[in-house]
Amino acid sequence: MADIIIKNGYILTMDPSLESIKNGVVVIEDGRITDVCENTEETADTVIDAQGSVVMPGFVNTHTHAGMTLFRGYADDLALSDWLENHIWPAEAELTASDVYAGTRLACLEMIKSGTIAFADMYFFMEEVGKVVEDSGLRAALSYGMIELWDEEKGKAELKKGKAFINEWDGKADGRISAMYGPHAPNTCSKEFLMKVREQATEDNAKIHIHVLETEAELNQMKDQYGMCSVNMLDEIDFFGPDVLAAHCVWLSDGDMDILRNNNVNISHNPVSNMKLASGIAPVTKLLDRGANVCLGTDGCASNNNLGMFEEMKTAALLQKVETMDPMALPARQVLEMATVNGAKALDLNSGMIRKDYNADVIIVDMNKAHLNPLYDVPSHLVYSAGSSDVRTTIVNGRVLMDDYRVLCMDEQKVIDEGRDAAEKLMSRVDAKK
Numbered sequence: 436m437a438d439i440i441i442k443n444g445y446i447l448t449m450d451p452s453l454e455s456i457k458n459g460v461v462v463i464e465d466g467r468i469t470d471v472c473e474n475t476e477e478t479a480d481t482v483i484d485a486q487g488s489v490v491m492p493g494f495v496n497t498h499t500h501a502g503m504t505l506f507r508g509y510a511d512d513l514a515l516s517d518w519l520e521n522h523i524w525p526a527e528a529e530l531t532a533s534d535v536y537a538g539t540r541l542a543c544l545e546m547i548k549s550g551t552i553a554f555a556d557m558y559f560f561m562e563e564v565g566k567v568v569e570d571s572g573l574r575a576a577l578s579y580g581m582i583e584l585w586d587e588e589k590g591k592a593e594l595k596k597g598k599a600f601i602n603e604w605d606g607k608a609d610g611r612i613s614a615m616y617g618p619h620a621p622n623t624c625s626k627e628f629l630m631k632v633r634e635q636a637t638e639d640n641a642k643i644h645i646h647v648l649e650t651e652a653e654l655n656q657m658k659d660q661y662g663m664c665s666v667n668m669l670d671e672i673d674f675f676g677p678d679v680l681a682a683h684c685v686w687l688s689d690g691d692m693d694i695l696r697n698n699n700v701n702i703s704h705n706p707v708s709n710m711k712l713a714s715g716i717a718p719v720t721k722l723l724d725r726g727a728n729v730c731l732g733t734d735g736c737a738s739n740n741n742l743g744m745f746e747e748m749k750t751a752a753l754l755q756k757v758e759t760m761d762p763m764a765l766p767a768r769q770v771l772e773m774a775t776v777n778g779a780k781a782l783d784l785n786s787g788m789i790r791k792d793y794n795a796d797v798i799i800v801d802m803n804k805a806h807l808n809p810l811y812d813v814p815s816h817l818v819y820s821a822g823s824s825d826v827r828t829t830i831v832n833g834r835v836l837m838d839d840y841r842v843l844c845m846d847e848q849k850v851i852d853e854g855r856d857a858a859e860k861l862m863s864r865v866d867a868k869k
């Protein structure tokens with residue numbers, strides 16, 4: 436007997452070798468998908484009727500700072516350097532472990548409710564993030580964000596923290612958690628420090644998560660300092676590889692794109708954050724045309740201001756169209772791939788498709804809504820019309836985290852209340868320092 440059978444749904448497989456099934460069945464056992472078909476004789480403990488819904492792989496959010504939910508709407512409408520240096524960093528200086536715990540729980544609740552099954556995170560107090568991910572049932576690739584600022588002693592201490600986190604957390608929660616090194620960016624970490632991180636990551640067989648060329652200011656700073664851009668500098672020190680997840684990559688030349696593609700670097704595009712901070716427009720269409728693995732992230736809640744992947748998909752599609760002045764650029768199906776298949780590839784997850792032997796990381800999207808009717812084309816609706824609140828069921832590793840809009844893995848109201856309380860106390864400490 437299987438654990439779960441989902442029946443009567445439109446199965447959007449995202450599997451290039453298996454077309455979508457109009458009225459199909461997904462069978463789940465021991466955390467894996469064991470069958471995807473039109474009909475089954477199989478029985479299960481739990482049978483989910485997905486009538487009028489789309490059954491699809493859950494989203495992979497490849498760049499966020501989950502704990503930053505506490506700064507949602509705190510400092511809007513500012514440029515990145517002013518925003519970070521004068522608002523976010525002073526506030527983050529007051530963060531405690533329990534704040535990050537509360538903020539990350541709020542983030543996980545939001546992600547489960549909006550159909551995200553895995554996320555890549557870079558922040559402080561990552562042990563707290565690990566605990567939240569372990570309990571919530573989600574998957575995550577976690578990194579302690581290391582900022583060195585050309586201070587050798589600070590660099591040593593940061594690398595030590597990064598390594599300790601990896602030693603303790605990589606592979607935890609039945610393999611749902613992986614740990615990465617998180618050197619913040621080429622303009623907050625020296626070349627020497629980045630070389631050390633690369634060496635250490637190779638030795639520990641750990642991946643690397645880093646911000647790259649998010650702003651024009653970074654590009655200019657790099658040119659002044661090294662006489663070349665971040666991508667060239669990182670290439671020169673042999674930093675790149677398929678184990679690198681580079682967030683943003685906005686200010687790329689054609690040569691930079693070739694370098695990223697040739698080194699199989701995973702690129703997290705975060706269009707809402709890039710638009711809100713007026714960082715610029717990443718050349719996503721050109722990267723995808725070259726065959727690069729471009730995935731999708733929301734960035735933190737202070738620059739977005741939510742973790743919804745539906746909104747991120749729509750924004751990505753619209754932004755490329757207006758950037759290239761080509762309405763055919765980045766069509767719905769391709770954006771969906773970025774948010775599922777490509778994200779899973781970047782984090783090395785056996786997820787991102789509804790396919791036999793893949794992880795049972797499945798969401799059910801309710802199409803019986805005014806804004807989703809009539810329905811001609813499923814990918815089109817998912818990208819251009821649907822929203823976070825249309826997700827009715829979220830399953831990760833074969834565990835139902837949300838069933839028909841009811842969150843089962845945490846007390847929703849308590850998580851909201853505790854997030855609000857933590858933010859209020861944090862802000863009174865920040866105000867007292869002013």
Ligand SMILES: N[C@@H](CCSC[C@H]1O[C@@H](n2cnc3c(=O)[nH]cnc32)[C@H](O)[C@@H]1O)C(=O)O
Pocket residue numbers: 500519523524527557558559579580581582593619646649708734735738
């Ligand atoms: N150990 C470091 C913490 C780094 S966590 C990662 C950092 O990235 C910051 N961050 C969030 N969004 C962005 C972004 O879009 N660009 C650059 N940094 C960001 C975030 O606020 C946090 O300070 C320290 O002691 O400061």
Ligand SMILES: [Zn+2]
Pocket residue numbers: 498499500646682734735
């Ligand atoms: Zn970021």
